[in-house]
Amino acid sequence: MAEPPERLVEAFFDRPVLSVARDLVGCRVEHEGAAGIIVETEAYHFTEPACHAYVGLTDRTSTIYGLPGVAYVYRSYGIHALLNAVCEPRGVGAAVLIRALEPVEGLDLMRARRGLQHEDDLCSGPGKLTQALGIELRANGSSLLDGPIVVAPRPAGRRRPRIVTGERIGITKAAELPWRFCALGSRSVSRPWPPALRASLARRAA
DNA sequence: CATGGGATTGACT
DNA sequence: GTCAATCCCATGC
Numbered sequence: 001m002a003e004p005p006e007r008l009v010e011a012f013f014d015r016p017v018l019s020v021a022r023d024l025v026g027c028r029v030e031h032e033g034a035a036g037i038i039v040e041t042e043a044y045h046f047t048e049p050a051c052h053a054y055v056g057l058t059d060r061t062s063t064i065y066g067l068p069g070v071a072y073v074y075r076s077y078g079i080h081a082l083l084n085a086v087c088e089p090r091g092v093g094a095a096v097l098i099r100a101l102e103p104v105e106g107l108d109l110m111r112a113r114r115g116l117q118h119e120d121d122l123c124s125g126p127g128k129l130t131q132a133l134g135i136e137l138r139a140n141g142s143s144l145l146d147g148p149i150v151v152a153p154r155p156a157g158r159r160r161p162r163i164v165t166g167e168r169i170g171i172t173k174a175a176e177l178p179w180r181f182c183a184l185g186s187r188s189v190s191r192p193w194p195p196a197l198r199a200s201l202a203r204r205a206a
Numbered sequence: 207c208a209t210g211g212g213a214t215t216g217a218c219t
Numbered sequence: 220g221t222c223a224a225t226c227c228c229a230t231g232c
Contacts, residue, residue, distance in 0.1 A: 042213070050213070052228095060228060077214050078225030084213085097213055127214050137227090170213055190214095208232085219221075 005153050008145060013068035017043045017087040017094035022181050024085065024096055026154040026161045031133040031147075034109050036101025036123050037158070039183040040190060042168045044084070046093030049173040053093025063141050064093045071149055073130075073140040080127030081136055085144055085151065099126045099169070099180075102188045125190040161186075166194035 008027070013020055021043035028037055046053035046064070052074070053064040063072045064086055072084040072095050084095040101123035103110055110122045110132035123129040130136075135149060144151040154160065162184035167175060169190065182189045185200045193201070 044213075052213080055229070058229070074213085075225090075227050077212060078227070080214055082213060099213085125214070168213070172212090209230085211229095212227095215224095217222090 010069045013087045020087045021096045028152045031149045034106030034133050036103045039102050039186040039188050040100035041181045042097040043179040050171040064095050069145050071142050081130040082126045100190045101129045120187050124188045164194050164196045
């Protein structure tokens, strides 16, 4: 059995954004003493109006139009920092929003940063996970291959997750596109859960 | 330079 | 279920 590679390379992100969004589910994200497994992502592409890059090249969107494998971090609702991975070749505006993690390392540090205890609440949303990992706006433009935020392949011994798709959350434009990708059976996925995920968790609880 | 709109969350009815 | 907090940034005068 071949071991999985230790690192992702730029070519992983230099692909169609829907492929990257699906393949990031199961990968590992680490920052400043805490880490989690990605259980939920969403894809954004400059050709559709929900994407920040839809407006073209500006100061804000220059990161999204830049090198694949770089972090695009922006402030949401004046309060939360949201983490994205820039995808596709330079000059194409595309990114994957990291929406939820299963906590695997540094859980007490996450609890301290989040100010709450329950594991299922630590990283079950895009604003929650950046708070749990200590990711701030200054990380915008940094490499996800080398850090300080490191996105790594699915750890050895972890099975490839089954993927459930659904519509993206919290947007008003292009809301019908099924560009949300969730790990089947994960309690760390943000609400609302897609129907297939609800069903799998109900089955597990029974 | 003023304005309006969010890729959210947590508290509250 | 409703709603406010709070700030970055694109747009328009």
